[in-house]
Amino acid sequence: MSEGLFAGAGATLGGEQKKIAGNGKSKVSKIEEFKKTPLYTVLLNGGLFIAGVVLIQSPIMDMLAPQL
């Protein structure tokens, strides 16, 4: 009986694990799908350009220049 009970619980837990794994898999695949779209490349490089301009205009760039 107990075997059967535990077996049942294990089966239920296994089912939950499968559900969680299934949800995680679908999230990853959506991100991977988005990474393959042209919009991702545009957003990534646009973001890098803006971040680079902010860095070059910031005082950090002044600190990277030696004051000799």
Next chain:
Amino acid sequence: MSQPVSLKSVNVIPDPNTSTEVSNGFWSSNPISSFFIDTYKQIHSHRLSLELINPGTVENLNKEVSRDVFLSQYFFTGFKADLNKAFALNPAFQTSHTFSIGSQNLPSYAFSALFADDNLFIQGNVDNDKSLSGRLNYGWNKKNISKINLQLSNDQPSMCQLEQDYQGSDFSLNFKSLNPSFANSRNIFTGVAVGSLLQSVTPQLALGLELLYSRAQPSAPADAGVSYLARYVSSKKDWVFSGQLQANGALVASFWRKVLPSVEAGIETNLQAGMTPITDPVLGAPVGIQPTVEGSTTIGAKYEYRQSVYRGSISSNGKVACFLERKVLPTLSILFCGEIDQFKNESKLGCGLQFETAGNEELLMMQQGLDKDGNPLQAPPQPTEI
């Protein structure tokens, strides 16, 4: 008492029947032409009131980043030695021998010579692969420059480029043609023709267009495209933004800043749109096309001192590169460049020596920091020595 009138004075009196007066009168009295003349005068006076300046050429739209800060123009692999000899400064005449080992791009030996004076610039290169290239620039005046580029190579097709630059007070015009030819049975233009205009809209902002027309064969259909250009220079001229939307689907944005007189930084983003065919996974036959965008962003900095120049860059493609040039003697410089591609696990390395020798005694004295009488030269203020 009346004064005697000389014949000269009589001749000065305007004659209403002269051709100039008649033509001026016709153009000014004609309502259509007078409208255009008045409109042109109003636009011209408005342009003068804007105090616009020449925006530079389309070729140099993002020169500060791509040519000055980035090291792609200077990068080489393997080992090379440059032997440069200057024979005269004005007019300048200089020859150069370049020896190279272990490089994929540089020939084993190349010889080049250049001559330049106020109006004329001639440069010629020949290498051991029997490749010959030459460039001639002639300035008719300060605004008009004609350019000819020639390239004759053993492996590649020959190239001839004719170019005309016109620099107005607030605009730049450029026309160039690559391998132009009418020598075919139908007398149709073949080759590439490019016309570009860059116009200052405000003292800081310039907008431009570039038109491209190409036809490879008389029987093949011609291609045409338009590129859009923009350049913004800050009021202090310490930063520049430029953007290009090219006819081939590329978008290039660049930003440059002069941090200190000896330090410059720049960033450039390149997005290239295109189409790739979709193939059936089973049959392998094309079933359609899908839009693709490839992009890369590179950020770099240049440190320039009296005896050394350092350039470094990092790219979103995983490439980290540097180029160092150090003058160890007045006549000898050492070059070092390296690049690591982190994503592909590849690296490139280049080392070089550059010898500068003088072709006459005066230049030799100048290399030593002395004038022709042996007195120390009064050099202009230079960046800090490192």
